[in-house]
Amino acid sequence: MKLKRLLIAGAALALTALPAAAGELSFWHAYAGQQDKIDFITFALDEFAKKHPDITLDVVAAEQSAYKTKLNTAMASGNPPDVFYTLPGGFLNAFVKGGQMYALDADLAKDGWRDSFLESAIAQTSKDGKTYAVPVDVDSVVFWYDKALFAEKGWTVPKTYDELMALAEKVKGEGLVPFSLGNKDSWPATFWFQYMEMRLKGSGVVASFVNGDAAATLGAEGEKAFQTVAEIAKKEYFPIGFNGMSDQEANMLFLNGQAAMLLNGTWQIGASADAPEGFELGYFAFPSVSGGAGDQTDVLAGVAASFGISEKTDNKADAVTLLKFLSSPEVMTKYVELRKTMVTVKGATTEAAAGPVLYGISNDLMNAAGHLDSFYDTAMPPAATNIYYTTLQGVLDGSVAPADGTKRLEEALKANK
Structure with missing residues (x-):
């Protein structure tokens, strides 16, 4: 050739x-x-x-x-x-x-x-x-944490969403940011909304709109997912000014020990290469949500x-x-x-x-997942993606009510199949 x-x-x-x-x-x-x-x-x-x-x-x-x-x-x-x-x-x-x-x-x-x-x-x-x-290739989204910090503080990896919120309150009490987030470019916060929708309703929600399913809906679960991320922001579990903070700035908060956890893709392995001495990257799956109708093993993972x-x-x-x-x-x-x-x-x-961390995610989480749900923002048509971004930012800063956010996103998805 x-x-x-x-x-x-x-x-x-x-x-x-x-x-x-x-x-x-x-x-x-x-x-x-x-x-x-x-x-x-x-x-x-x-x-x-x-x-x-x-x-x-x-x-x-x-x-x-x-x-x-x-x-x-x-x-x-x-x-x-x-x-x-x-x-x-x-x-x-x-x-x-x-x-x-x-x-x-x-x-x-x-x-x-x-x-x-x-x-x-x-x-x-x-x-x-x-x-x-x-x-x-495929990127998956998990929670990242510093094993050394967790060991020092005596924190344990949460298995349920209630345990995650209890841990967030402990972290905040220590004067640290529970969850690092830099949402200036709009996509980082989508992981929070999508995982909640997956746990509450199930995978394939946006795919049903894109594939032309006339019965497609975000359901009451969509409003609940928006409400949940809004509550996290209101409790100040994200950094101050997170909607104007870059993803890179959020990563530095995490690597420098100012934030305890970060919900991000597997590219975080590379982004953690320059972490300070003593930092030990660990991961855990998005926790199960009590009463959720979705398969609690599902993983947010996009081609x-x-x-x-x-x-x-x-x-x-x-x-x-x-x-x-x-x-x-x-x-x-x-x-x-x-x-x-x-x-x-x-x-x-x-x-x-792959190395031990990436292989662990592939072997322990991906292979055991009931479904891999693709990233909502890439699955949607571009016009709907823009509305998704602005709506979620509005829900997070309190300018858009969760019910209105659900209505906006559903209308955008139905109009842009």
Whole structure:
């Protein structure tokens, strides 16, 4: 395989994908601008070149924000790349709705390919019963804490929500912030609302709206979830000024021992690399909620990246070959090793590659979960996501009543299927 690499350096560069000849594919990805991403894609494409010398790839790379703009432009102009990186949820579904994605189901049914993935991950790249992209990695959300601090204070990890609130009161009594939160960019607080909705009502709530279920509703549980996060804010269990604080600032409060716990994604492992000496990162699952109708083992976990094939490509056989290679256990285990991120291929997140913390989350929480519920904000269409963000911020600062928040979000979801 021959590789032709092009890096998108700025927004002024206009790109279109040229039609592929036999044995040629255009391949676009967003693994640029971050060394672990670059290391992975370099390894993967070099290995593919060794195994498939008859396939030539024209490679275009970009950082995430520039990439999304370029891909949207290429798709809108009718000149899409043959194989490309895409985000699940609303971003992917827009292309599906436009008839621009190749359905992979017939290919996934061969040689056990589909069975190699976590089915809950495949569900996040599927629409109306068909799968349009191969899920690559997955981020899950858990509570993080400093084991050394908990040991020093004699605190124990809570198993129930009532125990979590009792612990928060103890932490506050010690002069510390119970839960670090920097919600300036709106998404960090969504973990609190979504987990409460999952525990109270169950997983798949937003997915039911997106999939066009006429009976979809947030229910009374949605109002209760908004009410619960509003109460936490009112009790000052979050930092002062959290709605204007960045995620990075909240992380520093946590790492410096000023905040006891942090509800965040598995990227926190990397974000804790520069923690002070003596800090020992630990995790625990979002606690069970008494009387909740949801499966209390469910985990908030979203597919972060996937690869799909354009419906327009004339070289679908080689495109499928590339996707099968990228999602092979060997390549995915290397992904875990280089990026310290869980992957969607069964058995590829090994302890040797992942390290003890990430492997523990994968083995103890993810594998035991009844369901993996994708991030609400990425599953929603963009217009609904914006309303979700502003509504939740309003509920947290007291300017929006929980009942009104529920009504706003339901209306947005129904209007933006």
